[in-house]
Amino acid sequence: MKKEILVSLALACHAMLASAETQPVQDRVVVSRAAQAVVWGMPAVNTDLMLQAAIKAGAGENEIVYWSRPVDWHNQTLTPNPDAIYLMPFFDTKQGPIVLEVPPAGRDGSITGNIDDLWQMPLEDAGPSGADKGAGGKYLILPPAWRGRIPPGYIVLRSPTYSGYALIRSTLSSHSDADVAKAVAYGKRLKLYALANAAKPPPTRYVDAVDVLFDSTIPYDIRYFQSLDRIVQNEPWLERDKVMIDQLKSIGIEKGKPFAPDDKRVAMLDEGARDAHEWIEYQSERVYAPYFSNTHWAVPAASELVQDASKGYTEPDIYPVDARAIVYSMGYVGIKRLGAGQFYLMSWQDKDGERLDGGQRYRLTVPPDAPMRQYWSVTAYSRVTHALIKDVPRASRSSQVQDMEKNPDGSVDIYFGPEPPAGHKRNWVPTKSGENFELLFRLYGPTKPLFDKTWVLPDLVKISAQ
Template sequence: MKKSILLPLLLTCNFMAARGETQSVQDRVAIGRAVQAVVWGMPAVNTDLMLQAALKAGAKENEIVYWSRPVDWHNQTLTPNPDAIYFMPFFNTKQGPVVLEVPPAGQDGSITGNIDDLWQMPLEDAGPSGADKGAGGKYLILPPAWHGRIPAGYIVLRSPTYSGYALIRSTLRSHSDTDVAKAVAYGKRLKLYAFASTSSPTRFVDAADVLFDSTIPYDVRYFQSLDRIVQREPWLERDKVMIDQLKSIGIEKGKPFAPDANSVEKLNEGAREAHEWIEHRSERAYPPYFPNTHWVVPAASELVQDASKGYTAQNIYPVDARAIVYSMGYVGIKRLGAGQFYLMSWQDRNGDALDGGQRYRLTVPPNAPMRQYWSATAYSRATHALIKDLPRASRSSQAADMEKNPDGSVDVYFGPESPAGHEKNWVPTRTGERFELLFRLYGPTQPLFDKTWALPDLVKITAQ
């Protein structure tokens, strides 16, 4: 550091020490470093919290957690899809490479899958829109710096971390018992086993009836999660700048994390400040996808591009953008738009926040650009999870009983009470709680990308 810069800093610190303000400076530094730790660590903490929920549900690493029916509010992950059958293999390669085997797509089923490292950096996509192109395949996940002979016939994924997970969505044609059972049976053809023991059976753990909570805790629990990650995983070269930052708030490899009461107070304050910043930025980070609407794609383009290439760009490392995305959702996608596409909104047509005590209508125009299905799902704005204790969270084109307008469009209604005559098209919300909306398209087609098809904003209904 240049003397001209260093001297004023030293003089300032000496002056504040003489006034008895040294502790205040230390406190502010600790809080500031806690804020940065929250922002930097978000995707890894998000993964760890899902793993902890899986362990609590009775699963172990290198086993597959699944939901034997479409998820309801008991699944408190971030913005899950209640119109798919979920399978989540949590892998750990510390004892050696692991194989995730995906069945071929066909009349009996298909998947949309994504395989991520701990930091939710996409290693590869799986299924028809992934590396196997629907033919099925054996994805070989290698530990960091692993060297060994690899036989032919594997899709090789070199992970910079030991642990990670895959999000596998078994395609659901409808919510009928028959189609649900078929999607579950197809998904259970997945295999997860050690490369060294190809004959070992895959264990599946059904989480359909448990509270599976991985919402982000903006307090000292966040740092407990971050400490687990530091203890278990190697430092990545791109992140070594954080070693001293974390050490200054009590997180250091090889040492226990045991903050005293004063430190806990500072960590809690730092987490709250980080939360406020993330929430403020989240609704301002993305441009409208369709002109003159409030629909956005909830991922910064530089993040999508850099993450899909392993964060190898020379002059960017979009940590802030990454924190915003993984504070409200999970999974990294290598080919965004190939298998699925997401649109998010926090506002109605007038730019007002979506209020669970009000009534709204979303008109989905005819000929929605997708090969599989579209869905519209409401989430709690506070937690980004499904709103608790409500009977359902979404309406989807999979629902055969939904009413359609004469032109083929569909009106979906949101509000605390069922609208008279439109019960089948209703998504319940809760009075006193803001909500956000995620519109998904699986198997998106060209009219979505060239925007010859556009989704209008929600309209507040002011009269019955």
């Protein structure tokens, strides 16, 4: 049997080598450049896919799509937070500067907000952890190379791209109907309008996507390149990315010309996208060091990316395109001050280093005195799509959930599996048999014990059925 396997492997390798030798060099270059285009374009394509989903839901640029209750699996964005009220203003400055007006934090509510350009480079944070420091403010988003008059009283953001978006999370005190309604009402005090209309702003249009299948998961096929083409046609080339002009031209994407690949070209682009996907997935499980010693929890952002993106990619000797692709294949939004308003820990392994299997049962013990001023939450996502697991009744448990069981020492046991454990349904997060999953642990308003690691989140432990 071992000999037969070795013979089969040898034949397979020979066939692959023969195929590579007979494939014209120009075709091999197209496949290779397609893979590199996927890696390079990830954050911008991620943004475009969310915009297309918003348009499909009935919203457009310079309008705000929102969810009137915490999101469920119908929201198929990448690793969304089901324990906040989401509002997403999409802006377009081609006709001139746009104002995003944020209300002051107080008894009525508070937000955690991030404003990004098309490439998800953070322009600024908003809310108590942002530039307005909770006092509220008018964020003025300027088009590329804007030379017009800037009136006083604005927080000025110079965007290198015409389009972008903000991710606004209106904080929930709990998941009660009253607290959800309060968070929605506070969030809808956001205003989005053209600077030209600042003297008398028209009402901001809000579109509720609560029951809409809002799918912006990354498609590793021809649809990726269709999105990339929209970006090239609508946005200026940035100086840092001009090396990609000929790279994209060689695969059929060129400013001012239609993108119309024939069947052969589509097949090559699909192959390149699959290669990029395999590489990104392989790297994503190896690139992040554990945050706590002897655990598998990691901060899903490379230090070089955090360092460079927050400065507008101006560091002279780094441009972390690979690290950027890995992050934006799994999530979205750029944060100017990472760790000030929120902190993320991700894991896809249990205590023994095995993949998290949706058909198995696990327990996560959250130690007492979690280091946060607002709340913590833990959410399960599909390891394949990095979106919420489809067709499950809920995706997370949070310290905002008032009826969760607590242990005598103040710790909380959260259970994961396809069926609720006996007697612990209130602390259960459902998973799906036959599908691997990953976890994201969030702390909003993180405090010192998290950063000096005197508080440690342990790994998941596999448990037997109860």
